[in-house]
Amino acid sequence: MLSDHIMSLFTVNRYLGESPVESGASPGQSILDKINAKAKAREEQRKQTPLKLKESSPAQESKVKHATPRRTAKDESPSSQTPGTDSVKRKKKKKKLVVQQESSDAVGHGDDGGDTLLPQVGEMIKEDEKRDEDVTVAVRDAVMLTAKERKQRVIDQGLVPKDSVVTIKKKKGKRKNEEGKVKEGEDRSEISEMSKKTRLEMKDGESLDLSPSGTKRIKEKLKKNVGKKDRTDKNQTTKDEELNMVSKDESRKEEEEEEQMEVDKEEEEEDGGTVEEEKVESEDDKEPHNFVILGDFERKHKKKKVQEALPDWLARPSVIQQSLTNDLQPVNSIKGLDERLVTALAYMGVEKFFPVQQHVIPVLLESLRDGIHTGHAGYRPRDLCISAPTGSGKTLAYAIPIIQALMNRVVCRVRALVVLPTRDLATQVYKIISALCKATPLKPVLIGGTKKFAQEQSLLVREIDGELHSLADIVVATPGRLVDNISQTAGFNLQHLRFLVIDEADRLMEHISQDWIAQVEKSAYTPLYDNGTTLPTFTSNRQRPGPLTINRSSSFQLPLQKLLFSATLSQNPEKLTQLRLFQPRLITTATSSRAPPISAWHLDGEKEGVKEEGKEKDEGRTDFVGKYTTPVGLSEYFVQCTAGEKPLVLQHFLLNLYFKQVLCFTNSVQTTHRLYLLLKLMGDVEVSEFSSNLSQSERQNILKQFKAGKIQILVCSDAMARGMDIENVRCVISYDLPPHLKTYIHRVGRTARAGRGGTAFSFIRKKEVNDFKHMLKNAGKDGIQRHTVSSNHLEALAPAYTEALTKLSSMLREQKAHQY
Numbered sequence: 001m002l003s004d005h006i007m008s009l010f011t012v013n014r015y016l017g018e019s020p021v022e023s024g025a026s027p028g029q030s031i032l033d034k035i036n037a038k039a040k041a042r043e044e045q046r047k048q049t050p051l052k053l054k055e056s057s058p059a060q061e062s063k064v065k066h067a068t069p070r071r072t073a074k075d076e077s078p079s080s081q082t083p084g085t086d087s088v089k090r091k092k093k094k095k096k097l098v099v100q101q102e103s104s105d106a107v108g109h110g111d112d113g114g115d116t117l118l119p120q121v122g123e124m125i126k127e128d129e130k131r132d133e134d135v136t137v138a139v140r141d142a143v144m145l146t147a148k149e150r151k152q153r154v155i156d157q158g159l160v161p162k163d164s165v166v167t168i169k170k171k172k173g174k175r176k177n178e179e180g181k182v183k184e185g186e187d188r189s190e191i192s193e194m195s196k197k198t199r200l201e202m203k204d205g206e207s208l209d210l211s212p213s214g215t216k217r218i219k220e221k222l223k224k225n226v227g228k229k230d231r232t233d234k235n236q237t238t239k240d241e242e243l244n245m246v247s248k249d250e251s252r253k254e255e256e257e258e259e260q261m262e263v264d265k266e267e268e269e270e271d272g273g274t275v276e277e278e279k280v281e282s283e284d285d286k287e288p289h290n291f292v293i294l295g296d297f298e299r300k301h302k303k304k305k306v307q308e309a310l311p312d313w314l315a316r317p318s319v320i321q322q323s324l325t326n327d328l329q330p331v332n333s334i335k336g337l338d339e340r341l342v343t344a345l346a347y348m349g350v351e352k353f354f355p356v357q358q359h360v361i362p363v364l365l366e367s368l369r370d371g372i373h374t375g376h377a378g379y380r381p382r383d384l385c386i387s388a389p390t391g392s393g394k395t396l397a398y399a400i401p402i403i404q405a406l407m408n409r410v411v412c413r414v415r416a417l418v419v420l421p422t423r424d425l426a427t428q429v430y431k432i433i434s435a436l437c438k439a440t441p442l443k444p445v446l447i448g449g450t451k452k453f454a455q456e457q458s459l460l461v462r463e464i465d466g467e468l469h470s471l472a473d474i475v476v477a478t479p480g481r482l483v484d485n486i487s488q489t490a491g492f493n494l495q496h497l498r499f500l501v502i503d504e505a506d507r508l509m510e511h512i513s514q515d516w517i518a519q520v521e522k523s524a525y526t527p528l529y530d531n532g533t534t535l536p537t538f539t540s541n542r543q544r545p546g547p548l549t550i551n552r553s554s555s556f557q558l559p560l561q562k563l564l565f566s567a568t569l570s571q572n573p574e575k576l577t578q579l580r581l582f583q584p585r586l587i588t589t590a591t592s593s594r595a596p597p598i599s600a601w602h603l604d605g606e607k608e609g610v611k612e613e614g615k616e617k618d619e620g621r622t623d624f625v626g627k628y629t630t631p632v633g634l635s636e637y638f639v640q641c642t643a644g645e646k647p648l649v650l651q652h653f654l655l656n657l658y659f660k661q662v663l664c665f666t667n668s669v670q671t672t673h674r675l676y677l678l679l680k681l682m683g684d685v686e687v688s689e690f691s692s693n694l695s696q697s698e699r700q701n702i703l704k705q706f707k708a709g710k711i712q713i714l715v716c717s718d719a720m721a722r723g724m725d726i727e728n729v730r731c732v733i734s735y736d737l738p739p740h741l742k743t744y745i746h747r748v749g750r751t752a753r754a755g756r757g758g759t760a761f762s763f764i765r766k767k768e769v770n771d772f773k774h775m776l777k778n779a780g781k782d783g784i785q786r787h788t789v790s791s792n793h794l795e796a797l798a799p800a801y802t803e804a805l806t807k808l809s810s811m812l813r814e815q816k817a818h819q820y
């Protein structure tokens with residue numbers, strides 16, 4: 001017992017800082033005296049403590065500042081304390097009780113002096129503890145507040161705008177609101193995991209055990225659950241989905257969350273951090289993009305391609321078959337076709353109609369059922385756009401119904417106008433129309449610059465008894481001469497124009513800048529004055545198409561129908577808009593691989609036998625654009641060779657492959673001329689050239705000889721590429737890579753016409769092969785084959801070639817000198 005007492009005194013002295021052995025008085029009394037004295041001194045000191053705090057050093061102050069709010073929060077509002085902080089306090093209380101027990105044991109049980117001393121000693125111990133605790137809290141805060149401090153430091157240094165931090169806080173709040181039940185601290189991955197684990201446990205109907213062993217068991221269980229889940233549904237492994245799955249049980253969840261908060265706080269205390277701080281850190285980790293990083297332009301997501309949306313008439317064309325040999329209708333199968341026309345066609349060797357004729361002729365005749373002065377049933381007829389391969393008979397497709405419609409006219413007026421881009425083409429079409437009109441009273445006139453302007457004027461208008469009369473029913477024109485005649489030829493007007501045909505329409509749209517179409521419309525529609533009256537010279541009183549009004553619909557108006565034809569008709573709605581088409585309809589052979597089968601379409605654009613209308617309708621839409629078809633009988637090849645080898649390969653084709661009536665296209669007039677000279681110098685072949693360098697008469701003469709088979713190879717520029725119809729051409733060579741896909745289509749289209757066969761070769765340099773293939777693939781043509789020429793063949797031709805080259809250079813020098 002005594003030894004216990006002495007040990008207690010040692011303990012007390014440890015607090016007082018003295019050893020009992022040093023005292024000379026009776027040990028017990030002197031010690032007590034000293035204790036009393038020291039206690040008084042302590043008491044005095046304790047009373048002074050607040051003042052001391054105010055006088056403390058800045059370092060101490062900062063510690064106190066950090067510590068004070070935390071302590072105050074715990075001490076002053078116990079009701080607001082979280083369960084977690086309670087547990088901390090409980091632990092500390094326990095610690096204090098142990099110390100007080102020691103103190104009480106040391107001072108003596110039931111001793112008076114000890115009773116008076118005990119509170120003072122207790123106070124001192126408390127103070128020490130408080131100080132220790134302050135320091136502990138301050139140190140802990142320093143550790144725990146790292147995230148805040150770091151963020152504050154970043155803000156203070158101006159590295160990020162303060163707003164961005166606020167954004168994080170706002171986001172926290174927003175997220176909390178969105179999820180509703182997600183509590184503070186769930187962002188912490190560990191705690192969050194625990195939370196979910198606990199919930200999963202609860203869902204399974206098991207008791208909630210939050211003891212360390214319990215949570216460990218829950219963790220293991222969760223791992224299994226997640227593993228199971230992964231196996232069954234890999235797509236549902238995200239944490240959010242797990243939360244969603246669990247959160248269905250609302251009532252349970254509230255209880256779980258309360259309990260979970262306990263667990264969270266316990267762990268938080270153990271980890272030495274607060275939920276708030278951890279949350280900020282995790283938010284930082286999760287959302288670094290809240291901070292704008294200058295120069296960081298990396299795009300994670302691919303931009304979606306903008307889908308083209310075509311007008312319905314372009315997206316849903318009437319598709320016609322390509323074959324010019326199968327399922328053709330006899331000429332007399334079309335009702336209402338005049339005998340004179342049938343006879344003329346038979347004379348031309350046309351007994352059956354090609355697909356484009358089979359479809360277009362009835363549509364046009366139908367729109368004329370009620371006469372040429374009005375559309376069928378009084379409605380203005382729709383404009384037509386026809387895109388069909390080269391050599392498919394488009395010329396007859398418009399010539400036949402127009403002649404049929406006009407052949408019974410009484411007064412001669414310009415009722416049909418056919419516009420073509422070149423003089424040669426205009427001449428060619430004029431000849432066909434003239435041949436068809438022979439047995440009719442119709443007068444076709446060509447105004448394409450083939451004659452002098454005055455001559456053309458005299459062919460168009462004649463003055464009889466002081467009045468100007470039209471001499472032309474059908475005018476075939478090039479844009480330039482047409483505009484000249486509209487503006488300069490008195491009496492020439494288009495007031496009674498019923499058909500406007502734009503052949504090679506895509507080519508003519510490129511020249512829309514000449515404004516020829518505006519000139520045509522100006523001449524065709526009656527100009528209205530402000531008071532609503534018209535010019536007295538205008539006899540048709542045809543108003544420009546516009547909104548349907550009572551005034552407009554009260555009288556029939558002569559409709560002007562536009563007909564567009566091309567093998568490469570532009571499907572660009574913007575370009576087509578310039579032509580101001582009226583409710584246009586597209587008839588084409590071009591289809592995409594995803595488009596519905598050809599036979600599934602009617603001419604009027606309606607489909608038959610299609611499973612799901614909407615789906616298939618959309619599938620064919622955008623793929624159609626830019627796709628052109630070439631004749632069925634055409635075989636396409638490319639020959640890879642160097643620029644120097646090209647003349648040798650060409651010579652080899654002419655001499656060894658026995659191609660007759662070959663058309664050879666170059667990219668320029670100069671190359672055309674040089675190649676022509678070179679081939680001529682190499683000898684052994686009949687060669688001629690065809691380009692704008694030659695006069696019209698020279699060209700016509702050359703064409704005649706070529707058609708007659710007197711010329712084996714005609715070297716030409718792209719002036720020849722469009723529309724020219726030469727019957728026996730079996731081979732087309734693109735000596736230079738065609739600059740555009742359309743150019744290629746028109747070049748190769750000079751062969752394999754009217755259902756016949758033909759071969760096209762393209763001479764491509766090594767570096768051009770990919771571009772060439774790519775160009776054709778984009779147009780939906782990927783069947784082109786490679787043709788190789790043995791070097792032995794070329795070597796055999798090399799000596800003649802070298803000799804010709806030497807002669808060529810001196811010949812070109814001479815010609816140049818001759819020019820100046």
Ligand SMILES: Nc1ncnc2c1ncn2[C@@H]1O[C@H](COP(=O)(O)OP(=O)(O)OP(=O)(O)O)[C@@H](O)[C@H]1O
Nearest residue numbers: 350352353354390391392393394395567723725754
């Ligand atoms: N029904 C037919 N039967 C036999 N031959 C025809 C028929 N229709 C047209 N032809 C002939 O087919 C050839 C090509 O016709 P056309 O010149 O009208 O073709 P196209 O489609 O206008 O070609 P391009 O797009 O190259 O101008 C011509 O020689 C023409 O006489």
